[in-house]
Amino acid sequence: AQKITQTQPGMFVQEKEAVTLDCTYDTSDQSYGLFWYKQPSSGEMIFLIYQGSYDEQNATEGRYSLNFQKARKSANLVISASQLGDSAMYFCAMREVYSSASKIIFGSGTRLSIRP
Amino acid sequence: DAGVIQSPRHEVTEMGQEVTLRCKPISGHNSLFWYRQTMMRGLELLIYFNNNVPIDDSGMPEDRFSAKMPNASFSTLKIQPSEPRDSAVYFCASSLPSVPGERGGLETGELFFGEGSRLTVL
Numbered sequence: 001a002q003k004i005t006q007t008q009p010g011m012f013v014q015e016k017e018a019v020t021l022d023c024t025y026d027t028s029d030q031s032y033g034l035f036w037y038k039q040p041s042s043g044e045m046i047f048l049i050y051q052g053s054y055d056e057q058n059a060t061e062g063r064y065s066l067n068f069q070k071a072r073k074s075a076n077l078v079i080s081a082s083q084l085g086d087s088a089m090y091f092c093a094m095r096e097v098y099s100s101a102s103k104i105i106f107g108s109g110t111r112l113s114i115r116p
Numbered sequence: 117d118a119g120v121i122q123s124p125r126h127e128v129t130e131m132g133q134e135v136t137l138r139c140k141p142i143s144g145h146n147s148l149f150w151y152r153q154t155m156m157r158g159l160e161l162l163i164y165f166n167n168n169v170p171i172d173d174s175g176m177p178e179d180r181f182s183a184k185m186p187n188a189s190f191s192t193l194k195i196q197p198s199e200p201r202d203s204a205v206y207f208c209a210s211s212l213p214s215v216p217g218e219r220g221g222l223e224t225g226e227l228f229f230g231e232g233s234r235l236t237v238l
Contacts, residue, residue: 045229095225104227106159
């Protein structure tokens with residue numbers, strides 16, 4: 001069974017510093033996708049970044065990058081030069097690809113607070 | 117293009133009443149998911165559909181919960197009778213399939229979320 005673990009319930013980071021949010025996953029499949037979503041206090045879920053299990057290079061999207069270590073089954077999100085607007089809940093998620101129908105499960109989330 | 121549309125945005129009801137939450141997925145998406153979010157339990161997958169067919173409803177908490185998808189553009193999540201512990205934000209999300217892409221990678225199959233329905237059962 002697939003599982004996502006986020007071990008950091010909350011983090012405080014100084015503005016402009018880089019921050020790494022941890023995510024480990026468990027799956028027996030070879031084909032899967034990993035996602036990070038941001039949920040600000042307003043409640044909407046915002047897609048940030050995606051990494052496919054076959055991708056050899058780490059995904060990057062602007063200030064977001066995904067540190068993908070397949071052997072360790074980890075997919076940490078790195079936010080460079082943090083901003084006050086980065087304060088939010090961050091969720092790691094995984095989707096197994098064994099058919100055209102597959103579910104997406106989420107970790108418990110990390111609440112990131114950026115200090116000015 | 118319109119995103120995933122959920123209604124109502126807020127619902128306050130009394131214990132024992134029936135609650136129906138509605139969702140219109142993004143046109144062309146063939147997978148639809150219902151999640152429940154609470155402080156205690158985080159984001160729980162309740163049920164998901166593929167091509168209007170329920171694939172996995174193992175997350176539905178009990179028989180009081182039911183979900184339908186009569187066509188590709190509409191889904192409902194019903195709670196009957198509702199209880200205070202059902203109070204939560206219910207998210208609907210839709211996606212394209214995550215399948216191997218032509219260039220050897222994977223099509224992402226990312227989820228597109230609605231704004232959620234905040235349910236309070238008194």
